Amino acid sequence: MNRRAYPYRSAAVGSVTMSEWSLKSEDGEAVPLPSFIPDWDFQRDLSLETVVEVDLDAVRASAGLPYEAELALSAIWSSTGSGLRRLAHRITLHGGGIRSAQLSFTVIGRDSGGRLSLDTQLVLAKALDNPDPTGPRRAGSVLWQHRAGVRLQGDASQFPMAVVDFKSAGYPENAPWYLDVGPNLEAATMGAVVLLVNSGTPVVLNALRRAEKASYAERLIQSAVRQDVVRLMIERAVSDEELTDSSRFEPDTLGHTLLGLLRTFLPGTSLTSLRMTRRTDPALFSAKIQHAVGLFSKET
Numbered sequence: 001m002n003r004r005a006y007p008y009r010s011a012a013v014g015s016v017t018m019s020e021w022s023l024k025s026e027d028g029e030a031v032p033l034p035s036f037i038p039d040w041d042f043q044r045d046l047s048l049e050t051v052v053e054v055d056l057d058a059v060r061a062s063a064g065l066p067y068e069a070e071l072a073l074s075a076i077w078s079s080t081g082s083g084l085r086r087l088a089h090r091i092t093l094h095g096g097g098i099r100s101a102q103l104s105f106t107v108i109g110r111d112s113g114g115r116l117s118l119d120t121q122l123v124l125a126k127a128l129d130n131p132d133p134t135g136p137r138r139a140g141s142v143l144w145q146h147r148a149g150v151r152l153q154g155d156a157s158q159f160p161m162a163v164v165d166f167k168s169a170g171y172p173e174n175a176p177w178y179l180d181v182g183p184n185l186e187a188a189t190m191g192a193v194v195l196l197v198n199s200g201t202p203v204v205l206n207a208l209r210r211a212e213k214a215s216y217a218e219r220l221i222q223s224a225v226r227q228d229v230v231r232l233m234i235e236r237a238v239s240d241e242e243l244t245d246s247s248r249f250e251p252d253t254l255g256h257t258l259l260g261l262l263r264t265f266l267p268g269t270s271l272t273s274l275r276m277t278r279r280t281d282p283a284l285f286s287a288k289i290q291h292a293v294g295l296f297s298k299e300t
Helices: 056-063 202-213 215-238 253-267 269-279 284-291
Strands: 016-018 022-024 031-032 047-054 071-079 085-093 098-107 115-124 142-151 161-164 175-179 193-198
Touching: 016 115, 016 142, 047 056, 047 071, 047 115, 056 071, 056 142, 071 098, 085 098, 193 202, 193 215, 202 215, 215 253, 215 269, 215 284, 253 284, 269 284
Parallel strands: 161 193
Antiparallel strands: 016 047, 022 031, 022 047, 047 098, 071 085, 071 115, 115 142, 175 193
């Protein structure tokens, strides 16, 4: 944990200790939260828990707080995929002595994606007229904090993945995947782009879930998906006549991502030139993207 300087006194080192976050597996067993969950998709909820031990007397003494100061432990999660930030659990702490508190909550799969950050904070629960001029006074003043996180998206698609039964959902029954791209260029990319994978094509589904542990054949599938995703995203950019090389968007938005893909894979190529190539020679347009992405080049 990195210590941060505040304009008031805070909890002393060692007065607050915290166990690592645990993730409940599908069979109910609690396992340490990994840094990356390669087989995550929007249908999977994440049940998380940790235990924080607070020496209330030591915290108040080091922070310059009177005995009656009310403290609170808070767990907050945020997702780059959905752009959401939520207070998940809050426990109020009274009195003195050492208090052990369990923080637990569930993050719904459709609310997450991208990178999930977990912030644990010990704060002043209520404002008070602190006689110590160096101590905190405002409600919400942070006395101690810890940040952890987990990456939920793999390298195969670069976007959140959802498993769907294409037959019942109305998509072409034998198609292995479908990239769903939203219309709003100002929307968060991880909420606007979803790679739908057909549950009826288990070979492809397993290849994407295995990420870096994939076999040679599965890496070929990953390469094909990666190329198709980039192609579809570039086509999305090229087909939007309002999008220009000089367009500006906030970071992590769909528009920002589209322009970033163009600069990464086709540097020095203008949107005007790409639109002309796609219109006059679509096969060449497709071949340029295959070359830029390196279709199968890392697997041969």
